[in-house]
Amino acid sequence: MSKSDGLPILHESYACCTPLAREPMDARQAATVTGLLKALAEPVRLRLMSIVLSHEGGEACVCDLTDAFDLSQPTISHHLKVLHEAGLLDRDKRGVWVYYRARPDAISALGALFSLPAPRV
Amino acid sequence: MSKSDGLPILHESYACCTPLAREPMDARQAATVTGLLKALAEPVRLRLMSIVLSHEGGEACVCDLTDAFDLSQPTISHHLKVLHEAGLLDRDKRGVWVYYRARPDAISALGALFSLPAPRV
DNA sequence: TGTCAACATAGACACATGTCGAAGTCTGAC
DNA sequence: GTCAGACTTCGACATGTGTCTATGTTGACA
Numbered sequence: 001m002s003k004s005d006g007l008p009i010l011h012e013s014y015a016c017c018t019p020l021a022r023e024p025m026d027a028r029q030a031a032t033v034t035g036l037l038k039a040l041a042e043p044v045r046l047r048l049m050s051i052v053l054s055h056e057g058g059e060a061c062v063c064d065l066t067d068a069f070d071l072s073q074p075t076i077s078h079h080l081k082v083l084h085e086a087g088l089l090d091r092d093k094r095g096v097w098v099y100y101r102a103r104p105d106a107i108s109a110l111g112a113l114f115s116l117p118a119p120r121v
Numbered sequence: 122m123s124k125s126d127g128l129p130i131l132h133e134s135y136a137c138c139t140p141l142a143r144e145p146m147d148a149r150q151a152a153t154v155t156g157l158l159k160a161l162a163e164p165v166r167l168r169l170m171s172i173v174l175s176h177e178g179g180e181a182c183v184c185d186l187t188d189a190f191d192l193s194q195p196t197i198s199h200h201l202k203v204l205h206e207a208g209l210l211d212r213d214k215r216g217v218w219v220y221y222r223a224r225p226d227a228i229s230a231l232g233a234l235f236s237l238p239a240p241r242v
Numbered sequence: 243t244g245t246c247a248a249c250a251t252a253g254a255c256a257c258a259t260g261t262c263g264a265a266g267t268c269t270g271a272c
Numbered sequence: 273g274t275c276a277g278a279c280t281t282c283g284a285c286a287t288g289t290g291t292c293t294a295t296g297t298t299g300a301c302a
Contacts, residue, residue, distance in 0.1 A: 024172045217270065
């Protein structure tokens with residue numbers, strides 16, 4: 001019943017993403033996908049994802065991330081929580097430091113969502 | 122000085138999207154990309170895109186789209202405007218009807234954004 | 243045990259956003 | 273010209289969201 005392991009919600013979100021152009025998306029699937037998109041549709045959070053993804057070792061601690069912005073530490077912490085709850089970042093506490101790591105399956109699910117069918121000539 | 126042709130803003134947004142994991146994204150680029158993501162991070166708009174993309178001929182008129190939702194027609198019109206201003210939908214008025222068509226370049230730009238580097242073994 | 247540092251949570255506030263009904267703008271038909 | 277229909281725009285309202293300061297929690301260390 002621990003709540004620090006893995007992601008809290010959206011366990012199914014990674015298998016959610018059939019291409020947008022494949023067939024009309026129903027309301028339930030749209031709600032699931034927008035859970036991911038809303039988390040990313042914010043400049044600070046998008047940059048946070050980008051920093052984590054391109055950081056050495058594929059992970060970054062909160063201190064690294066806070067330094068990259070002219071925002072308060074609680075604000076960065078809030079954004080990281082949003083990304084984590086959306087299933088985009090994994091959280092790993094090591095000693096006093098907390099490291100965040102991107103979930104490749106979530107990213108690739110979004111890549112699949114925006115894949116287009118082969119152009120009809 | 123016409124304002125009905127093409128898309129009003131974000132002309133450069135299609136070339137914007139280097140992969141998220143490539144390097145830390147700067148604030149300006151993040152703002153551009155979130156322009157696209159914010160437009161899509163709403164269930165009704167995501168479904169609208171999906172319907173237009175999978176509709177016969179790749180386009181749909183407002184009447185088709187309004188029927189698919191239990192929302193007022195002005196609300197659908199508002200969402201279509203948001204998608205159009207983000208550069209995701211093209212608008213084409215033919216007689217009394219208005220047809221919307223997805224911009225494949227916008228979709229594929231987002232696909233590129235979420236493409237991951239080859240996994241390092 | 244006490245203290246410090248890293249991070250999270252709580253509460254408050256301003257601002258953005260989704261929705262609606264009402265009114266406006268075109269376009270085609272009579 | 274006038275009317276009807278398809279769609280957009282306007283103004284209002286409730287709700288959601290990003291930010292802050294203040295406070296809480298947790299782990300390392302003397």
